Amino acid sequence: MHSPRPSNEASVTGKEKPPPVRGARENAKSWSGNEIRETFLRFFESKGHRRVRSSSLVPHGDPTLLFTNAGMNQFKDVFLGLEKRDYTRATSAQKCVRAGGKHNDLENVGFTKRHHTFFEMLGNFSFGDYFKKEAIAYAWELVTSPQWFGIDKNKLYVTIFGGMSEAWSGALGVDEDARTYWLKENVPAERIVAIPGLKENFWAMGDTGPCGPCSEIHYDMGPAASDLGHGVTAPECKFPCDCGRFVEIWNLVFMQFNRIPPGGWLPTDDDVVQEGIARRNLGVPPGPAMKTSADAPTLNRYSSRLDPLPKPCVDTGMGLERVAAVLQGVISNYDTDLFLPLMKRAAELCGVDFQKEEAIEEGKGGAASLRVIADHFRAATFLMADRVQPSNEGRGYVLRKILRRAFSHANYLNPDHLTLLSPMAEKVCELMGGAYPELLEAFPAKAVVLVAEEDRFLRTTGKGLRKLDQMLVRSFNEKQRDEMAATGRVQSTTRLSGRDAFFLYDTFGLPRDFIEDATRDRNVAVDWQEFDEAMAEQRTRARASWKGGAKEAANPAYAKIAERFTTEPDFYFGTEAKDCRIEAIILSGGAHRADTKSGPVKELKAGESGEVVLDRTAIYAESGGQVTDTGAFYDNSESQLLAEVTGAFYPVAGLIAHKVVAKETLRVGDRVAVVADAERRARIIRNHTGTHLVHAALRNILGTHVKQSGSLNAPDRLRFDFSHFAHVDAEELRDIEQQVNEEIRLNTEIETNVTSLEDALASGALAFFGDKYPEHNVRVVTIPDPRAARGFYSKELCGGTHVQRVGDIGVLKIVSEESVAAGVRRIEAVTGIGALEHYQQQAQILRQLASQLNVGEDAVLAQVEKLSQTAKQLEKQLEAQMRKGALDQLDELASRVQTVKGVKVIAAEVQNVDREGLRQLVDSLRQKLGSGVVALGMPENGKVALIAGVTKDLTAKVHAGKLIQALAKQVGGSGGGRPDLAEAGGKDTAGLKRALQSVPSLIESLL
């Protein structure tokens, strides 16, 4: 837990900062983080790699992942062979977040040199193209060539997979191939270290699927980097000592095998032969294989097997922050230019001196807190740019936790200072917006959300601490309460339950450290074990909430079918397609017949339901917010209905499965005519084009921070969710409607063209970055507008279907605007016939109103105003009458005065007044008496109201509150109040008279 101290060496990062301890690398060019990123990508471009932009931090369509955490995430389907790209070599700088879930080591961040919640992974990927030889040659050239990074070879070590005696179906040997290729690059043999075991240098995507050995490059930071003082106060250490001195900078993964799942599966002769080949290729001696059931129990743990992949792949990951530390000659990632400007900004905002804080290392406050703030704001800013919003579950919960930790550390750093950290996000955008333009686009909206979250934190922290005090006081005994009041702490240690502590944490967002500090100060122990249990339950709930959003898994048979062909989308050209071939049939919902297991079947009999894949189709399958078409299959002459189509979906990319109910027997190989419900489609596409218009209008009128966060294009309406920090007011909504309908009347022809992603984005097309787009063949839908500077009103990447001319929409009417989450608004609108239906409904409501009110339709509003005026007047009159009634009773009541032991007393029941009137009566009577006691009661809506008043001179003897309590008891109620005025309510109207009659005797007993 120590970190760099000032030393006397020259600084590489500016003279205002005390120079950090230098790593072993000196006298070399200094590289900025941005230069390193760009150089890496350029290097691999020069080796024929496609530069692919970072995918969103929110993984698309991968329910197994909370956040994107590796460069390969976006290529997972490519590695699995489920998706084809038009390139076989790629390179990327991928933004990653590791927080929450199984990699939850948030507590370490800021207190070590290399823990981060947000980090960047530089990677190169080969999809069945090159393998170990080239991957190793490229890595070594980039790292050591003076033309590139030029790192001193004498500081580098490499590791290779060192074998494993019992890997699944048998032994795996040392990766001698890798060793050979490293030697070929002139890496000295003693610097190539084989690490045995599956834990270190073996990678697997999951329990099954691609896996293979890794090879890593490590850098020797020198003895100063050792956390254990190796080489300084203790003996010199040797690679691969894990004292912190040797840092892994690059991991090369060789996807060499496919791991086949276990499960009653015995290898065939052919498999055994294949395995033999695999072993020979690997140089592994023949080992035990699971050949008989007698072997099964012992081999159970390893009963899956490894098959060599026909086209092995490469996946590498170089941590930008680590390489930056190496190339900038510092030991800690936090001393690089990726973090220093953020830490300095944090110091400014917290009102502390950066250099002084640098000298404080242990505990809270000091540079550790600055590092936490810098790291957490990188993560938070990027997460918010990818439209994660702070919330209480799932990804939003992780974001909220990260922000709160940052806010807490600002508080540790300078408790007396009101620190507002939101400007940190601006600094992150400034530093990284060049490489990640999405940061700049999303900024204004994000800033507002941040300020709101910080404000919320500041308010709730105060509230949370007060709540904690209340909880403590409740659990104390009398003596402890006195101690607490006198000294602020209790003498004997008491306990706070872990559940209560978690309640504070969870409901008030009071950070654990706050609770720890506050309870320690008060000498209260917290049951942290119980706290952790409650926390684990909460986490399970959070995980469940994002897992729930996952789409149902498609039948695995589809992946096999997708290898053969993709379904041609004829739905772009109309609602009918003839001569479509049935390529595959799968029974619905994983059902299977005894003879076919759960795979595809040859035919579907009349009356059966199933999923049918065609070579072409006119049915649009649900995607991009546009709902699926429905329709039917006919024979090619369209005279006979063969099946009803209730919907269609993409089980895997490129393949459309139709959900059908067969009317006649359908067989694989049959040719059918596909007909989509044209009226339904027409309604859907009017709404879809309408969505594009609304999107453009929102950006024109509210600002370009508006980003789509979801949409639905259904037959009856369109729904559009977007990021915006305030509600859209009536005037803005009217402007949006007007602008959209003006475009509709312009009636331009919609243009659709297919181009590369790069060209599409360059031409100004809007993309929904939560989505994964192919690099090529992206569809761009343009709504032209000759009046606009760019020649169009709207241009979006979109795979949906649209009207031909924008005028086909007819009219678009917004019907609602509401909030769906913090910072996310939802607009619903209707178009065409849907709009007509909407108007008809509204007209009917108006007609009914008019007939109820018995006036003409245009007089409804005036009539309602008149009626509400009348109602208000009547209310006022009634009130006045009651007051008057009360005053009328005044003289009569005053005459009922009686004297008890020399005190004047009035006790009476009154009628026809309201509570306020009753109060006024008591007041007036007190004045009239000058000195005395008044107790009045009245029935009120089947209940009883009582008021007692005592003149000031008598309150020492007759306490109005005590008197009213005694009276309330007699009417089954309760009450209380000041010595001079008290009120009560009760349920027992029958007891009211008796209660009032008891007043004189009650007073007598008091006097």
Ligand SMILES: [Zn+2]
């Ligand atoms: Zn060591």
Ligand SMILES: [Zn+2]
């Ligand atoms: Zn669209």
